[in-house]
Amino acid sequence: MKLIIKDIIGPRCITQEDGQKIYEKIHNPLLKGESIILNFEGVRQFASPFFNFAIGQLLKDIKTETLRSLLSFDHLTPAGKMVVERVIENASVYHTDIDYKKIVDSILEEQEKESK
């Protein structure tokens, strides 16, 4: 399957709502093992909310390696590549079971360092 992103979203891929539209088109085919090309020709502007929802969200039930083997990008600008790379890196280590205690521990630890 090949999706022309500009036709679906327009030249700006920056909002989570637009990211969700892409996610809904590609999630099931990817689960079924279908290869997908996202063509970004004509898309100029990118931001992380779009990729969080379009791509990062896929990693909830698809392994990173599987995603990399099935999903490819065409005509993605260097700026877009950088954002999507960061999003994938972030999503692959993200756990929905957030450990609040660990976060508070880490902030308190930084606070302590600073006060010394």
Next chain:
Amino acid sequence: MINNVYYGIFGVLADFSLQKVPNRQNLKFTEGYDIEDSEQLRQYQREEILPPRQSIPWRIIIMVKVISIPRLNDSPADFEKLFAIWSQVNDYFEDVQFDFSQCDFLRSNAVVFFGGLSRLIESRYGTVTFEWDTLKNEKVRSYLCQNSFVEIINQVNIPFLKLLNSSTCIPYREDKIQDMNAIMDYLTDDWLGRCWIQVNQALKDAISGYVWEIYANAFEHAGSAIGVFSCGQYFPKKNALILSVIDFGQGIVANVRNFLSADPRAEHLTAAGCLRWAFKKGSTTRLGISRGMGLKLLKEFICLNQGKLEVYSNEGYALINKDGEHFENRSSSFEGTIFHITLRCDEKIYKLAYEEPPF
């Protein structure tokens, strides 16, 4: 600042329940304003704070708080002055007048602050008056006219005061809802597109994408019912391009503390600690979908290109520049977040931290 604030009594209403005087109607007051015709009165009647006028005659007293706007640059001390003004009006739900007679200098941070604050007061059924007659300083007057502040605040069309091409102003704008295209056009054309930064279109697009993260955060996390306010300016001598963006939502620090409130220690987290966490990769106060890259990406871009990003949120302050990042606790607080970005207009320094393609 307290000395700059005084109260005026103009005849009509403070506490409806206490001030009623039978058989007396005193509804016309100050500068031709007629409360009978006001949306504020109708709103009070709809909410049954006031009964319908036919049933009880009212003597109404309006108290007006007059705030003198001082000289306002964009140093931390100037932001403190703004927050002191916020604290003066935050618990005040009636009428506020802003007086410009002491003001001989304003920057975009002050413009967005007063624009947003006026909408905040109005959202609480207060009224706001900018006393334009007290605005004697020609530079400030010209700045507020050319950046459309006067026009937008007064909700009138003043064609001869439209932004001049030769002006160094970047228009004031208000976004009550997330209008993606309008905001991105503003960043791409009005802020970056005026030939002050000689960068190619691809880089302009990338910068706009980073700055969009501020708006996305504000609309998603801040919970500001009145939206987001923006303004900027170009400073030729400093060769610097500034953008100020404010929301009067709950603030980043409060948001982080709320998110972590399951842990009783969270209430002891400092504002600096909460801001530091918010700027780390992957830090998000939303569950379900991985996020938290926006501020990190913006921070990296600012560091890489020798710009400056200052964030004031609740009682926290963050400074990001080429020397790194610095977070501190402030003694004063305000409910909301201001992002104040300074870009250097030197095309030689601009670059992006491109990485290898992921696929």
